[in-house]
Amino acid sequence: MHLHARGRAGRSKTVVVFVHGLNGRGYGTWQGWPRMLFDGEGGHPPLDVAMFDYRSLFRAVAQLKPGADIDFQAQKLAGYFRELGEEYQDIFVVAHSLGGLLAEAAVEQFLSDMRWKDENSAVSPVAALIFMASPLAGSTKARFPLFFFRDIRRLRVLSSEQGKIRSFFTSHVQAKTIASEKPFDFLVPRYAGLVDTDVAVSSTSAIGSVPSDQCGYFKGSHSSIAKPDEPTDPQHVWLLRIVREVQEVRTQWHREDNQRRRIEMSASSADKISIVTEMRFERRRGVWDRAYNDARANSSKRYAKIRDRDHAGIESKVNLLITVHEASEILSTDEPRATVEEAVLDYASGDVLSVAVCPVGIEFLAAERAVLGWLPVRYRNKFYVEGSVDVEGFRENMMTWIDAVIHGHPERQQRAVVGRRLLARNFDPYEEGEDL
Known part of the structure; x- marks a missing residue:
């Protein structure tokens, strides 16, 4: 430019x-x-x-x-x-x-x-x-x-x-x-x-x-x-x-x-609930990242701030851990199982407060059943295991999970909702430059 x-x-x-x-x-x-x-x-x-x-x-x-x-x-x-x-x-x-x-x-x-x-x-x-x-x-x-x-x-x-x-x-x-x-x-x-x-x-x-x-x-x-x-x-x-x-x-x-902005700054920052999320996956980072970030932005409310763990700090507890996988890979490889089992361990340790697993693809129903089979019996009713046909469905699922986490947050239940360098820096006269 x-x-x-x-x-x-x-x-x-x-x-x-x-x-x-x-x-x-x-x-x-x-x-x-x-x-x-x-x-x-x-x-x-x-x-x-x-x-x-x-x-x-x-x-x-x-x-x-x-x-x-x-x-x-x-x-x-x-x-x-x-x-x-x-x-x-x-x-x-x-x-x-x-x-x-x-x-x-x-x-x-x-x-x-x-x-x-x-x-x-x-x-x-x-x-x-x-x-x-x-x-x-x-x-x-x-x-x-x-x-x-x-x-x-x-x-x-x-x-x-x-x-x-x-x-x-x-x-x-x-x-x-x-x-x-x-x-x-x-x-x-x-x-x-x-x-x-x-x-x-x-x-x-x-x-x-x-x-x-x-x-x-x-x-x-x-x-x-x-x-x-x-x-x-x-x-x-x-x-x-x-x-x-x-x-x-x-x-x-x-x-x-x-x-x-002045009105918002005058309100105590402590009045805003902080929800920390994290996403794990095996492949297709760019595809998942965009849907993940868009869902977080759409889910942020006046009384809740949705932050990724990388921005919240490594010591922060994760309110919602999301693992997303190709449905076909759940049914054909061991990599997704290792990711899900790692999430189970984090949940059991208390570092993660809730977990959602989302298989994506036309075989998502079969993949959901496979994931439930990997989970310990005592956790099958505690994890969200909900798949979708495509990435847009994953984004919508994530917004639903975040909403559930927000409304189940202890602070949310205790109070009512509060109402409202790429460019050169030289300053030149107008002389046409060279096109590419």
């Missing part, structure tokens, strides 16, 4: 991150638009800009797996958001075409990370997502002959990866530009720009789930929408209006969020 920032003396508190689309380039896709923002053209104070470049389609044809790895690039971009968030109050993300899906995935990862780390401010540094001709609901142009490319497969209509990301935004993110996140967790308004002669992306897909009054309609083509020539061009005027509107609303959001 290339960051163009003015010196600290007059430095902007706002940065606009540009993310190009399929087969595009960090600077080439946008031409003079970033420069207009950096120079303050159009009646708005100058803004810092950052250019995110990645290889896709024919620029990535020589790779072992041709095309862009969108999930990997999203992880990189989410990392940049974290670093930019230390320097800037507002990060506006402007993304063209496929870049919209990449940016959406990066923001989802960034916000998910905030949730499981208990960074519970509704006002994240990401101020808004602005999509320019992005196929938010997929593109019918992504057809079989081009499925050789990973990035083309991501553009399919009803892509499972995009479906999961859409579900996250629908459940957790306020998309409207209003001064309240309720009933959601985060405030990240979404905007969509589309053109009347786009042969690559339909208007329905370009709008996706963006509120209708936050859509901009322009003349031109799929490519030209990202290349306004003058500060008076509609795209530039529209973007500056978005920046002004969102910043006005975020000022109120910050005020209310700070007030909420």
Whole structure:
């Protein structure tokens, strides 16, 4: 990523991150638009800009797996958001075409990370997502002959990866530009720009789930929408209006969020129950970790804090130990049995207060019976042995177990529920850098 920032003396508190689309380039896709923002053209104070470049389609044809790895690039971009968030109050993300899906995935990862780390401010540094001709609901142009490319497969209509990301935004993110996140967790308004002669992306897909009054309609083509020539061009005027509107609303959001934090800090920290969890497994760490962290974040309540043992301290007793296994491996190997038997010993010693075992896969019922056979008779009614077909089922099971542990906690029963460095740090003038 290339960051163009003015010196600290007059430095902007706002940065606009540009993310190009399929087969595009960090600077080439946008031409003079970033420069207009950096120079303050159009009646708005100058803004810092950052250019995110990645290889896709024919620029990535020589790779072992041709095309862009969108999930990997999203992880990189989410990392940049974290670093930019230390320097800037507002990060506006402007993304063209496929870049919209990449940016959406990066923001989802960034916000998910905030949730499981208990960074519970509704006002994240990401101020808004602005999509320019992005196929938010997929593109019918992504057809079989081009499925050789990973990035083309991501553009399919009803892509499972995009479906999961859409579900996250629908459940957790306020998309409207209003001064309240309720009933959601985060405030990240979404905007969509589309053109009347786009042969690559339909208007329905370009709008996706963006509120209708936050859509901009322009003349031109799929490519030209990202290349306004003058500060008076509609795209530039529209973007500056978005920046002004969102910043006005975020000022109120910050005020209310700070007030909420002061109220929470004034309450005694001893009033919040601490639940310590731990997860053990044999394989697929990344898959299990994500479901585990998401379940902990979803289960944290005003009166309970769900912490992993690694964060709570090695000496902490574990309220809930979870072992998760492939159902097929329970039925065919000895490794899961060793993990479960170790959990039994920890439970018997008193270091662990409750244990849950979750076989995952289509054979989970048979695997549950096998696990029950491994347990001493006196523990069979004390352990949770509940499997699921897939990882999503494991996540839901875990939330149920945590809820049971919270409500069975002695402190909970004794009182009523209480109501409420990747970026260079040089500050250079705007000079286009080299794309990848």
